[in-house]
Structures are given as structure tokens and as C-alpha cells.
Amino acid sequence: MKSRSGPRYELRPRIRVLRGETIVLGPGKADLLQAIAETQELRAAARRLGMSYMRAWTLLRTMNRAFGRPLVETHRGGPTHGVARLTPTGQRALRLYRQMERASVRACAAAWRRLESLLPG
């Protein structure tokens, strides 16, 4: 949420779903899911986020294991080699995560205006 008076201060809520110390879903993993949905390719998604292909695979593996089923379908051979798509579970997880982010920003608005008024303009 940008300040009304300019881009000086920004409120950034970051939501994490944890299981013990493992981040099941957080800002980085949500961005990866979204980039996969948009590029339909794991390599392109990783590149867009400035992360290595190996790192993207590791994040995906963590999510798939935590959810007990794949969030992303990947094709490693044949004519669809390289294609990656969110599964229905992946789509749902990403949608709910973005809902939580938006809800969090909205819920903070009143206190954030008051906090911002304490900061130099």
C-alpha cells in the first residue's frame, strides 16, 4: 500500500504458511506459482523472477511435498517438454494466498493511516 501523499512509505504485509520451520507457502513461492501460470514454463518463470532453474525446482518440490500432491504439472519429455501448468490445487492455493494478502492490506488500512501520520511527510 503506497502512501496517499506519495511513494515515500510503503506497507508490505508478507504472509507465510509454516509447518515447523518449513515455509509451505510464502511470497517467493506464490510469485513462482504466478509466474508459472503466466509463462506456462518453469524455466521462463524462474528467469522472470531472477532465480535459478534449480532453485525453482526446489521451491516446487517443497510445495508439492507439503501439500501431498502436485501444485504444478511439468512435462519433461515429448512434444510438451518444458511445459508447466498449475494443477487445480495450485490454482486454488495461489488464489487463496493472494486473497489473504489483499485482505491483510485492507485490514491494516486504518492503523496504517494513523502510523503513517507519525512519520515525517
Next chain:
Amino acid sequence: MKSRSGPRYELRPRIRVLRGETIVLGPGKADLLQAIAETQELRAAARRLGMSYMRAWTLLRTMNRAFGRPLVETHRGGPTHGVARLTPTGQRALRLYRQMERASVRACAAAWRRLESLLPG
């Protein structure tokens, strides 16, 4: 927010107030303000959070500069040497920060229940 069915999954919203790349107020700084309010001593507050005294000073300096006025009053000499207290601005900033955290958790509850239902029980 702990899962209703046990402590397996946890939703952890972390709120950050940024000015450019500087974290004006975030989880670590809020915890420091709270520890100072509770211990009335910067050294004790730092120890409680497992951070060095120097680190605590650095966090305080960042906050005081960002707010343009002190959030904590410290006494470095005389009979009150070592005593640290939140200023009215510090108290207000901490209170508003905790309000945002609670509001964020509440606002996420509905989507979080649905997301949690996608995770293995």
C-alpha cells in the same frame, strides 16, 4: 494462527513499513520496542531477544531517524544510566503495529481455513 486441528500448520503474517529499502518498522523492531517497554533497559531488551547491544542500538537509530524523533528515551549517565523508556511516539507506533498484526490475522482467517483444508491433516 495455529491450526484448529493441532499445531501442524501456522499462518504468520509479517508486516513491514518500508521507506525505499529501509525497514522503518517490522517484526524485529517491534519486538525490540516491546522488550524495551517490558524491561525498561536496552541491554536487557537486547539480551531477551538474543541480539547484541550494538544491534539493538542500530535498530533504534534507524527507527528514530525514520520517525524524525526518538521512539525510545535512553539515559547514558547519572543515576538513571541504562534506563530506556518508550516515548509517547514509541508507544503509539508499537500499539499501531500490533493492531495491524492482529487485524491481518483476523482478515486472513476465512481464506486461511480454506487453504488449510488443501493441506494434509
